[in-house]
Amino acid sequence: MNDLFETEEFHQIYEENEYELGGQKLKIREFTFHRLNANQVWPGNQIFAEYLLENLAYLKEQKVLELGSASGILSIFLKKHDIDITASDCPDEEIFENIDYNAKINGIETIPKLPRILYIDLWGEPLNEGLGFTLIIASDILLYLKSFPSLIKTLDFLLGENCKMWLNNRRRIDTEQTFLNMCIEHGFSVKEVFPKIFEIKKN
Template sequence: MITFPKNDIQKLCVREFSCHELNANLLWPGTFSFATWLVKNRSILDGQRILELGSGTGTLAIFLRKAFGVDITTSDYDDKEIEENIAYNCKANNLDVLPHIRHTWGDPFPVSRPDWDVVIASDILLYVKQYENLVKTLSFLLKEYKQNGQKAGCTTITDKSGTQVPARSPMFLMSWRRRIGKDQSIFFTRCENAGLEVQHLGDLVYLINNKS
């Protein structure tokens, strides 16, 4: 049983399994801090189609679905055990099983016309050797985005300095619970080289968009 930052939906039942080569079996601490940030900035999610990369146990997606009723799809490494565990955790929390996409970063994405307005992830920068593949997947999701109807989400996010930052779809919101070190900075450099813009919003949350 774990506790999340919302009075009426504080506790979730989450099953973690013993081991996985990419650590998708565990609930990472960054999930909690990112959930807190999203609760404070929930208008970003209103009326949006959301995709979570690196869903792991599915906990963040389950929380957002239960707390706000968002339209959210989980995604992780192409692995049956991960998908089945996310489905188990959905049912354990009295939810219908969320849509799930098996996808190994860097491989062709199984959806040819991505229409997710907001892509989210937390604690996914563990493996430097995967950065190139992650950026390839992220570039596809942002650059090939096809809007599906009119969206009602907020148009700005307030960053750590109080500045209003445009929040245009498609966007990638990522939390990383540690201070960015030399290795992680490689990821942001690769994003910029791929034509993406990176902004630090504070609270270890980053916004990535297509460059204007």
Template sequence: METALFSPSCLFGNTSDNSSDEEAIDETHQNFVERTHQFPGMELIIREFSFHQLNANLLWPGTFAFVEWLVQHRSWIEGRRVIELGSGTGALAIFLNKLLQLDITTSDYDDQEIEDNIAYNCGVNGVVPVLPHVKHTWGDPFTNSTSNWDLVIASDILLYVKQYPNLIKTLSFLLNAYQPNSNLKTSPNKQDLGLPFPAFIMSWRRRIGKDDESLFFNGCQAAGLEVKHLGARVYCITSLSRHDESQ
């Protein structure tokens, strides 16, 4: 995966004045910054990387728009078994777990620093034990041959155009290899909750070229996935082959 050419921390302003006092701060404080973020009904303390080559460093503004949509449609996701792709800091998963007691797994690129930082953010916000985490590089096979996550979520993950085929490969596996959990309280054939089983919902707020956006959506369709716009730049992607099985 290509390395980011800029540090997204510039979006939040430069708080450093290069003083001698700041130069004395230890390496841990130079590598991370903790910020308090307001979420619906709660406040979360999120430790973010000052810089991370895979952009897993900051809580992007688009996450908050996705949070608002998810809260408005909470009945669609309550009781679901969820995996988040590109979890970054883990903030979205932590919020959903605390608000809805959602069974949610975080995942991101195979990088120990990312996993450790998500675990830290879980602990500082009272999510104990920490959320399960899967190190997964898009396009690589999962350990299991089946998936029992009935809902996949992600926010602002379309930055790396060259990774679209790998992302689509991962989505295809998660949607096509889904096997319902025998303990699932809600029938996987039930459609009246607004989202089918399984489904991928993605919020996309960061601006990319229309050609790049179309490249991803067309790639999904070529792989046998159906894309629906749910409004507020939230998209639902499902497997056409699973549609046929349920009929």
């Protein structure tokens, strides 16, 4: 773990900023630092939001899980469009407290959360049966090469006949093809449905 994150002298600094996703203005509280980059909104979310809006009718029929929710902006955006969305990230109290805070300042009481699916050390752990998700979404999660094998295991559990993934990747483009190749080698199909947005399914 980063020493800065552990030292008593470090105090988070929070700042509320306004973002526009799909024509919708959202207030998001971001903070100074997080060892897994879960502290700020990344620009790729705005492009992904446009794609999600284009597919809103489809999304309204799905049970959606977001991997790597970070500030929660995408989950909040979809919840405001009445999508059945569950947020997930590493099991870090600060992240989930911030998602709850951001939901409330945008008029949402709460967003369902799974705190242990996306974590560099926990990807790949068995999950409870019967989660029932039909669509997995994720934006800019391909940061850590060493987590890819565990992420593949998690997708192997989550993806099935009735579930697919939309992966938006606009940060760490250098790791993208490595992960997509691993998906194909594992037996998943990969299709680019929009520039840098990939649909991943089990064959």
